[in-house]
Amino acid sequence: xxxxxxxxxxxxxxxxxxxxxxxxxxxxxxxxxxxxxxxxxxxxxxxxxxxxxxxxxxxxxxxxxxxxxxxxxxxxxxxxxxxxxxxxxxxxxxxxxxxxxxxxxxxxx
Amino acid sequence: xxxxxxxxxxxxxxxxxxxxxxxxxxxxxxxxxxxxxxxxxxxxxxxxxxxxxxxxxxxxxxxxxxxxxxxxxxxxxxxxxxxxxxxxxxxxxxxxxxxxxxxxxxxxxxxxxx
Numbered sequence: 001x002x003x004x005x006x007x008x009x010x011x012x013x014x015x016x017x018x019x020x021x022x023x024x025x026x027x028x029x030x031x032x033x034x035x036x037x038x039x040x041x042x043x044x045x046x047x048x049x050x051x052x053x054x055x056x057x058x059x060x061x062x063x064x065x066x067x068x069x070x071x072x073x074x075x076x077x078x079x080x081x082x083x084x085x086x087x088x089x090x091x092x093x094x095x096x097x098x099x100x101x102x103x104x105x106x107x108x109x
Numbered sequence: 110x111x112x113x114x115x116x117x118x119x120x121x122x123x124x125x126x127x128x129x130x131x132x133x134x135x136x137x138x139x140x141x142x143x144x145x146x147x148x149x150x151x152x153x154x155x156x157x158x159x160x161x162x163x164x165x166x167x168x169x170x171x172x173x174x175x176x177x178x179x180x181x182x183x184x185x186x187x188x189x190x191x192x193x194x195x196x197x198x199x200x201x202x203x204x205x206x207x208x209x210x211x212x213x214x215x216x217x218x219x220x221x222x223x
Contacts, residue, residue: 043113043200043214044152087152096142096165097202097212099152 002027002090009104018075020103022088025069030092033064033071036099038085044099047086048073075105083107111135115201115215122191122222130186130218132201141184142202142212143176145169152200158184191222 005023012018024033032051036044048055050062050071061074075082085102114133122128134141143155156166158176175187184203188195198217204210 038152041198041217041219043202043217044212045214046211049211096154096157098154099144101151 002031004088004090004100006086006088006100006103008101009106011106011108012078013108014079015077018078018082018105018107020073020075020086020088020105021070022073022090023070024088024090027068027090028092031068031090032092033062033068034089034091034097035060035062035073036087036089036097038087038102044087078105078107080107080109111213113201113203113213113215115199115218117218118216119219120221122220124193124222125190128188128191128220130188130199130201130220132184132186132215133182134184134201134203135205135213136182138203138205138213140164140204140206141176141178142204143186144200144202144214145197146200146217147197155186188220191220193222196220196222 002024032049034049035047037047038044048057048060048062050064052064055062063072083106085104087099087102089097116131141158144152146152154167156170156176157164173189177185198219200217201215202212204212
């Protein structure tokens with residue numbers, strides 16, 4: 001399990017693109033990077049997962065540079081409903097997910 | 110979309126009482142988990158369960174806790190003698206496979222110990 005570091009909080013306005021960067025300097029060769037989203041009083045929800053380069057789905061994009069020591073979750077044109085805590089995890093072949101403190105994203109109108 | 114369901118959504122219990130939190134994982138999933146989240150804190154791993162046995166547990170998961178999959182569909186977490194500090198949101202999760210597969214979380218049970 002690689003330790004991850006991400007900003008404690010970020011603020012944005014509706015319609016803006018938000019990029020949340022996660023550092024995982026000791027990521028192992030077989031680790032994948034996964035991002036989860038959590039709204040208050042709800043369970044975490046999978047957003048996106050990747051190994052390298054770029055992954056895009058209907059919700060977000062994930063950018064992973066060649067050295068894989070960091071990754072960036074990109075949320076295009078955020079809305080108020082994107083206000084949540086976002087968790088970055090780096091792991092492989094493990095029987096548990098270990099959540100850090102995450103990044104609390106606040107979107108303002 | 111398939112989902113993990115948890116009951117009850119909220120449980121209030123007196124200190125020292127036993128509680129059982131229930132979860133119905135997604136039907137074809139093989140790996141099951143319990144997590145807890147104390148108000149304002151991070152999501153903490155409690156225990157993982159596979160093939161009808163515990164595969165890993167955290168330091169939090171002491172002798173007061175137990176898990177069971179009694180009937181092939183339900184997955185329960187029992188706390189034998191609740192303490193005030195057990196008050197938290199408890200989340201059940203399940204995964205289809207073992208490696209790099211999405212974990213689906215339930216909506217949680219808010220446990221309040223008074």
